[in-house]
Amino acid sequence: MDKHVIVEGVGGSRELLLGNEAAVRGALEAGIGVAASYPGTPSSEIGDVLSTIAGAAGVYFEYSANEKVALEVAAAAAACGVRSFTFMKHVGLNVAADSFMTTAYIGTKAGFVILTADDPSTHSSQNEQDNRYYARLAGVPLVEPSNPQEVKDFMVASFDISEQLGMPVLFRTTTRISHMRADVVFGDRRPAVAKGEFVKDAKAYVPVPANSLRMHVQLLARMDEARRLSETSGLTRVVDIGQQPTIGIVTAGSAFNYVMDALEQMGASARILKLGFTYPLPLDRIREFAGTVEQLLVVEELEPLMEQEIKADFLSHRIATPVLGKEDLQISRAHELNVDIVTKCLGRHFGIAVTDAAAATVKAWPSPLPLRPPVLCAGCPHRGTYMAVRRAIRELALPEPIFASDIGCYTLGISAPFSAADYLLSMGSSIGIAAGFDVAQDRRVFAFIGDSTFFHAGLSPLASAVHNKHRMVVTILDNRTTAMTGHQSNPSMLTGAAGEPAPAISIEAVVKAMGASFVRTINPYRVEDATAAYREAIQADGVAIIVAKQICSLLLDRAKRAKGVWQTFRVDAERCTGCLTCIHEAACPAMYVAQGHAVINQDLCDGCSVCSQVCPEHVIEVKR
Amino acid sequence: MTSVNIFFAGVGGQGIITGASLLARAAVALGMKAVMSEVHGMAQRGGSVVCELRLGNVQSPMIPDGQASIIIGFEPVETVRSLRKAHSTTVIVTETRPIVPVSVSLGGTPYPEVADLLAYLRSQVADVYAVAAADIAEGLGMPQSANVVLLGAALATGVLPLSREILEQTIAATVPAKTVDANMRALAAGIAGSRRS
Ligand code: SF4
Ligand code: SF4
Numbered sequence: 001m002d003k004h005v006i007v008e009g010v011g012g013s014r015e016l017l018l019g020n021e022a023a024v025r026g027a028l029e030a031g032i033g034v035a036a037s038y039p040g041t042p043s044s045e046i047g048d049v050l051s052t053i054a055g056a057a058g059v060y061f062e063y064s065a066n067e068k069v070a071l072e073v074a075a076a077a078a079a080c081g082v083r084s085f086t087f088m089k090h091v092g093l094n095v096a097a098d099s100f101m102t103t104a105y106i107g108t109k110a111g112f113v114i115l116t117a118d119d120p121s122t123h124s125s126q127n128e129q130d131n132r133y134y135a136r137l138a139g140v141p142l143v144e145p146s147n148p149q150e151v152k153d154f155m156v157a158s159f160d161i162s163e164q165l166g167m168p169v170l171f172r173t174t175t176r177i178s179h180m181r182a183d184v185v186f187g188d189r190r191p192a193v194a195k196g197e198f199v200k201d202a203k204a205y206v207p208v209p210a211n212s213l214r215m216h217v218q219l220l221a222r223m224d225e226a227r228r229l230s231e232t233s234g235l236t237r238v239v240d241i242g243q244q245p246t247i248g249i250v251t252a253g254s255a256f257n258y259v260m261d262a263l264e265q266m267g268a269s270a271r272i273l274k275l276g277f278t279y280p281l282p283l284d285r286i287r288e289f290a291g292t293v294e295q296l297l298v299v300e301e302l303e304p305l306m307e308q309e310i311k312a313d314f315l316s317h318r319i320a321t322p323v324l325g326k327e328d329l330q331i332s333r334a335h336e337l338n339v340d341i342v343t344k345c346l347g348r349h350f351g352i353a354v355t356d357a358a359a360a361t362v363k364a365w366p367s368p369l370p371l372r373p374p375v376l377c378a379g380c381p382h383r384g385t386y387m388a389v390r391r392a393i394r395e396l397a398l399p400e401p402i403f404a405s406d407i408g409c410y411t412l413g414i415s416a417p418f419s420a421a422d423y424l425l426s427m428g429s430s431i432g433i434a435a436g437f438d439v440a441q442d443r444r445v446f447a448f449i450g451d452s453t454f455f456h457a458g459l460s461p462l463a464s465a466v467h468n469k470h471r472m473v474v475t476i477l478d479n480r481t482t483a484m485t486g487h488q489s490n491p492s493m494l495t496g497a498a499g500e501p502a503p504a505i506s507i508e509a510v511v512k513a514m515g516a517s518f519v520r521t522i523n524p525y526r527v528e529d530a531t532a533a534y535r536e537a538i539q540a541d542g543v544a545i546i547v548a549k550q551i552c553s554l555l556l557d558r559a560k561r562a563k564g565v566w567q568t569f570r571v572d573a574e575r576c577t578g579c580l581t582c583i584h585e586a587a588c589p590a591m592y593v594a595q596g597h598a599v600i601n602q603d604l605c606d607g608c609s610v611c612s613q614v615c616p617e618h619v620i621e622v623k624r
Numbered sequence: 625m626t627s628v629n630i631f632f633a634g635v636g637g638q639g640i641i642t643g644a645s646l647l648a649r650a651a652v653a654l655g656m657k658a659v660m661s662e663v664h665g666m667a668q669r670g671g672s673v674v675c676e677l678r679l680g681n682v683q684s685p686m687i688p689d690g691q692a693s694i695i696i697g698f699e700p701v702e703t704v705r706s707l708r709k710a711h712s713t714t715v716i717v718t719e720t721r722p723i724v725p726v727s728v729s730l731g732g733t734p735y736p737e738v739a740d741l742l743a744y745l746r747s748q749v750a751d752v753y754a755v756a757a758a759d760i761a762e763g764l765g766m767p768q769s770a771n772v773v774l775l776g777a778a779l780a781t782g783v784l785p786l787s788r789e790i791l792e793q794t795i796a797a798t799v800p801a802k803t804v805d806a807n808m809r810a811l812a813a814g815i816a817g818s819r820r821s
Contacts, residue, residue: 016648041664045664176686179662179664181685182659182685254684260683261688264682338688361711361712361748362707362714364707365705368733369705370727370735372725372727373671373727374669377670409669417730583729587729588726591726592728
C-alpha cells in the first residue's frame with residue numbers, strides 16, 4: 001500500500017489499515033502540526049508512516065534522540081497552540097516519565113496526545129508493564145481503542161478531549177491493536193496547523209514550588225472534569241449480545257474483542273459495557289449499568305485496575321451487585337489474553353462446556369520440534385564483532401568476562417556460541433551496569449550498545465563511567481541505523497527522519513571528548529583485525545571503546561541489489577573436513593550440516609565472508 | 625462461527641505478511657470483513673513467525689486453537705508447529721523445502737525428515753497439499769515469489785472464499801509494476817502445482 005493514501009484519502013473512503021497506520025490518519029484528521037517519537041515496537045510503524053508523509057501532510061515530524069526529548073518537543077509545540085502528538089512503546093514512557101509527570105501539572109493549550117503502545121506477552125520487549133498505571137500516577141485521562149477503526153476515531157476524539165480539559169491525553173494501544181489490520185473508514189481532515197504562538201506566562205509554565213502547589217490543585221480539578229466527560233463519553237458504549245442477558249461484562253481494548261468472540265463461540269448472552277474512555281472510570285455509569293444485570297464481570301488484560309476501582313466504589317456506595325474479576329474468573333495477571341483463554345474462563349463461569357476442537361482430533365508432533373528463536377541475520381555485522389570478542393578472550397586466556405548488554409538487534413548475541421549477554425535492564429543500561437560489575441567483582445567487564453541506543457541513553461552513563469574511573473570494554477555497535485525497529489534515523493546518521501540531509505555526530509569524537517582511554521574503530525567483517533583490536537582493548541585501563549562500524553546488512557542488501565552486485569559463499573564439500581569450526585564460531589542461519597559437512601544455503605547467504613575467515617582449511621569460497 | 629480462518633506460519637523474512645495482506649485486500653475488495661494480525665519487531669529476525677487472517681464477522685484477528693480453516697505453511701517444521709490451530713477438516717498447504725534453524729547445527733533438537741513431517745500432517749488432517757513452492761519460484765527465475773506460489777496453491781484448494789480474478793486484480797494493484805507479470809506467473813504456477821498428497 002502506498003502510505004500517501006493515509007494523507008490523500010478523502011472523508012468516507014476506506015482502506016485496510018494497520019492500527020498504527022490508523023493512528024496516523026486519526027492524528028492527521030485532528031489537524032496535528034507537530035509530531036515526535038523515538039522508535040519502539042509495537043509503535044514503530046506510526047513513525048515509519050509519518051516520516052514518509054509528514055512533508056505532504058504539512059506536519060513537522062522528527063525522530064528525537066529518545067522518548068523524553070520527543071515528549072518535550074510535543075509538549076512545547078502544544079503550548080504554542082499547535083496540536084501535537086508523541087508516541088512510544090510502553091517502556092519508552094518510563095524514559096519520558098520525568099517530563100510526562102509534569103505535563104499533567106502544566107497542562108496544555110492545544111490538543112496533546114501521548115500514545116503508549118504496550119506489549120503484553122513481551123513480543124518485542126523486556127517487560128509487560130501495564131501503562132494504564134501511568135494515567136493514574138500522573139493524573140491524565142486515558143483512552144483505549146479495540147481495533148484500527150477505533151484507533152482512528154478515538155485519536156480524533158482524544159485531541160478534542162485534551163483541548164477541552166487543557167491537559168494531555170494518554171492513548172493506550174497494545175501489540176494486538178497496533179498490529180491488527182482491518183478496514184478503516186476515513187473522516188475529513190482538519191487542516192494541519194504547524195505554527196502557533198507562545199504567550200509567556202511563567203505562573204502557568206514554570207513549576208517552581210509556589211506554582212506547582214497551585215498546579216496540583218488545578219490538576220485535581222481538571223481530573224474531576226475529566227471524570228464528568230468520561231461519564232457521558234461516546235467512546236464508551238453498551239453492547240447487548242443474545243437474549244435477555246443477566247450477566248454484565250465491563251471490558252476494554254483487546255479484551256473486548258476476545259469477550260465478543262468468546263460469547264459468539266459459546267452462544268451465550270451478556271450485556272457488555274465497552275469502555276473507550278477508561279480513566280477516570282465512569283463510575284456512575286458503571287453503577288447504573290450494574291443495576292440492569294445480576295452480576296458484573298470485569299475482563300481486562302494484565303492488572304486488575306478497573307476491577308479494583310469498581311469493587312471499591314461498589315463497596316462505598318453499598319451496591320449489592322457482585323463484581324467478579326481476575327481471581328474469581330481465574331484470569332491471569334500475566335501475559336496477554338486471547339479468545340481461547342477468555343472462552344475458557346467465561347465458559348467455566350457460565351457453566352458452558354467448551355470443547356477443545358484441536359485436542360479432540362489433532363495431536364501435536366509427538367517429540368520436541370527444533371526451536372527457531374530470532375537470530376542475528378545472515379550477513380549481520382554484529383556476528384563478526386561477537387566472533388572477534390570470543391576469539392580475543394580465548395587468545396588471551398581471559399577468565400570468562402561479564403557481558404552487560406543493551407536493547408537492539410545485538411541483544412541476540414545472547415545465543416550460543418556468542419553467549420554475550422549476561423545482564424540487561426533497559427535502553428542505555430549496559431554502561432551503568434558494567435560500572436557496577438566493575439566495582440563489585442573481579443572479572444573483566446564488557447558493555448555492548450548500539451549507535452541509536454548510545455545517543456538515546458548511553459551518553460550520561462559513559463560520562464559517569466569515565467569520571468568514576470571504571471575499567472571496562474565498551475563496544476558501540478554502529479550499524480548506521482536503528483535496525484531492530486525498522487531502520488529509522490538517529491543522531492549518528494547523515495540523514496534525518498525523512499531521509500533529508502542532517503548533521504551526523506561522530507561517535508568517535510564524542511567518546512574521545514568524554515575521555516575514553518582507548519578508542520578504536522573496527523570493521524567487523526574483518527575478523528582478524530577486529531580480534532587484534534579487542535586484544536588491545538582488553539589490556540587497556542579505564543574505559544576502552546571499540547566502535548564496530550558496518551552498515552546493517554539488510555540496508556547493504558538493498559544497495560547491493562540496486563547495484564546488481566551480489567555474491568554468496570559456498571563450501572567445497574570435497575575439501576571440507578567437517579570440523580564445523582565455521583558453524584561453531586559464526587552460527588550463521590545460512591549454514592547447516594549435511595553428511596558431516598558444512599553447507600551454505602544459497603538462498604540465505606549474504607556474502608559477508610566471516611565464516612570463510614575462520615575455516616582452518618580455507619575451503620569456504622566465493623561461489624563462481 | 626461463520627468466519628474463514630487463515631493461519632500463516634513460516635520464518636521471518638519469507639514474505640508472509642505480504643502474502644497475507646494480498647488475501648485480506650482481495651477479501652475486502654469482495655465486500656468481506658477482514659481482520660488480520662501481523663508480527664513486527666524482534667520475531668522477524670529469522671525466528672518462527674505467524675500471521676492470522678479472519679474473514680467474516682469476528683472481532684479478534686487471532687484464531688482460536690483448532691479453528692483454522694486453512695493453514696498455509698511456508699516451511700515444513702513451522703507447518704507442523706501450527707497444528708494446534710488445526711482440526712481434522714483443516715486444509716493444510718505446505719512448502720516442502722526446509723529451512724534448518726542454526727540451533728540444529730549447534731547440537732540442538734535435530735530437524736526431522738521432511739517426509740516424516742508430511743506423513744504426520746496427513747495422519748492428522750484429511751487434506752494436505754505439499755508444494756515445492758521455492759523450487760517452482762526458482763524455476764520461474766523469481767525466487768522471491770515463493771509466497772505467491774503458495775497463495776496460488778492455497779487458492780486452488782477451494783477453501784478461500786476468493787476467485788482467481790480478484791486475487792489477480794489485487795496483486796496487479798499492489799505489487800510494484802515491474803513485478804506484476806512475474807507474480808501472475810507465480811500465482812498460475814501455484815494453482816497448477818497444487819495437488820493433494
Ligand atoms: S570450518 Fe571449513 S573445514 Fe570445517 S566444517 Fe566449516 S567449511 Fe568444513
Ligand atoms: S558468508 Fe558465511 S557467515 Fe556470511 S552470510 Fe554467508 S554463510 Fe553466513
